[in-house]
Amino acid sequence: MTDCLFCNMASGEIKPDIVFENDAVLAFRDINPQAPTHVLIIPKKHITSINEIQIEDETLVGKLYTTAKAIATQEGFAEDGYRVVMNCGEDAGQTVFHIHLHLLGGRQLAWPPG
Numbered sequence: 744m745t746d747c748l749f750c751n752m753a754s755g756e757i758k759p760d761i762v763f764e765n766d767a768v769l770a771f772r773d774i775n776p777q778a779p780t781h782v783l784i785i786p787k788k789h790i791t792s793i794n795e796i797q798i799e800d801e802t803l804v805g806k807l808y809t810t811a812k813a814i815a816t817q818e819g820f821a822e823d824g825y826r827v828v829m830n831c832g833e834d835a836g837q838t839v840f841h842i843h844l845h846l847l848g849g850r851q852l853a854w855p856p857g
């Protein structure tokens with residue numbers, strides 16, 4: 744989708760601060776970080792929200808989590824703990840409609856979220 748910010752990052756048209764990339768996923772630093780490490784992990788395939796994830800996407804969505812784990816290890820907070828979250832829709836505060844897993848780590852995180 745040419746009008747999708749994260750598709751334009753996946754295609755290389757817009758260049759974020761990339762942390763990890765392979766054929767299926769791209770991970771880059773959030774422009775407005777909410778923790779010492781705040782990385783967004785996206786599938787290169789456009790999926791608008793959790794509501795549009797199809798059965799055939801299950802393996803791809805799983806790769807977002809294995810990528811989060813690898814980055815948490817690389818950043819050094821895998822053992823201390825971290826949070827992964829995917830917002831879905833307006834009430835959850837989703838602002839970019841191409842699914843993305845937020846990886847937040849490097850500080851004590853409050854629960855419950857707001």
Ligand code: AMP
Pocket residue numbers: 759772773774775776783829830836837838839840
């Ligand atoms: P969400 O509110 O869950 O849809 O998250 C969207 C995230 O994308 C926010 O945390 C934004 O700070 C982040 N974001 C928006 N534009 C950019 C950009 N150009 N580069 C990196 N992160 C971005």
Ligand code: ZN
Pocket residue numbers: 744747748749750751788789790840841
């Ligand atoms: Zn997209």
